[in-house]
Amino acid sequence: MQQASKISVIVTTYNRPDALAAVIEACFAQDDRHFEIIIADDGSTNNTRNCVEELQRRSPVPLRHVWQEDEGFRAARVRNLGTLAATGDYVIFLDGDCIPARNFVSQHRKLARPGYLVSGSRVLLSPEYTRRLLEQKLDINALGVLERLQLRLAGHFNKFLQTVLVLPDLGRERKRFSWRRIKSCNLAVWRSDLDKVNGFDQSFLGWGHEDSDLVVRLFNAGVLRKDGAFATEVYHLWHKENQRDQESSNRAVVLQRAADRTTRAVAGLQEIS
Incomplete structure (x- = not known):
């Protein structure tokens, strides 16, 4: 089975440097170091730029920063910018407010299989615990099983078992398209497949479903x-x-493109200027 030789983790961000720092610190602590980080910045101010420069100085893996002007919510375009800057043959899209577990990259590498994308999972944190984690710079991945259970019972995590169990790569394939768990905050795709469908479609305006559109077009392809x-x-x-x-x-x-069997983005990777 083909394995990804190099993984590119593309982290999208917008004016939230404290959250971005927590995410990148967790990337630095991965148990698999054969990857690069691309920070895809949708128009943040100098606070984020300064944060990124500090992180670059001590990054154990290659770390690049791509930026576009702030013209509203343009996540699709900035993910395409990140893709164009990436050198890996396998791309993981991660949001700048989603802290990865320590085995995040290695598990994505294990699940990677030609002809498939991997839609990842997330654990939602409460407002109170989010504030505490960022203010005190807590290492969420250092929590023990009992501490995780206590956080779940207190309502600070919306899941528990997913934070302590890793299940094998069995029965994960989905033969039909569905809207369930389509989240570009944790989505892995072969670079060749992104090129095939011309990446994200930046003609989508405002928040919503640009990630679903990508997955629909990939499924059609x-x-x-x-x-x-x-x-x-x-x-x-x-x-x-x-x-x-x-x-x-x-x-x-998205529904129309699913019906029409559309594969390529109207304004995607090839239209970046």
Whole structure:
């Protein structure tokens, strides 16, 4: 079975340097060091730039920073910028408020299989615990089993078993497209498959479903899904939800593309200027 020779972790961020620092620190502590980090910055100010420069000075793996002007929510385009800057043959998209477990990269590497993408899983953190973690710079991956259970019982984690169990790569394949667990905050795709469908479609306006659109087009191109739950967990720091003004219209586009069997983005990797 083909394994990824080099993994690129593309971390999207926007004006939240404390969360970004926590995420990148967890990337530095991975048990697999054969990867690079691309920070894909959707128009943050100098606070984030300064944070990234400090992280670059002590990064144990290659770390690059790509930036675009702040013209509203343009996550699709900045992920494409990150993809173009990446050198790996396997790409993991990770949000800048999602702290990866220590085996995040190694588990994604184990699950990687030609013809499949892997949609990962996340554990939601409460507002109170998010604040405490960032203020005190806590290492969430150093928690013991009992501490994790206590956090779950107190309502600070929305899951427990996923934080302590790793299940084998069995029965993870999904033969049909579904909306369930499509989250680009934790999504792994072969670079060749991204090129095949022209990456994310930056014609999507506002928040919502640009990740679903990518997965629909990949499915139309013959790429199936694997479920990364109980293997590729991230801890999602709490934040206020984005405005969802365009969600309904974006969803309608995705449904139409599923029906039309569309594969290529209208404005994707090849249209970046």
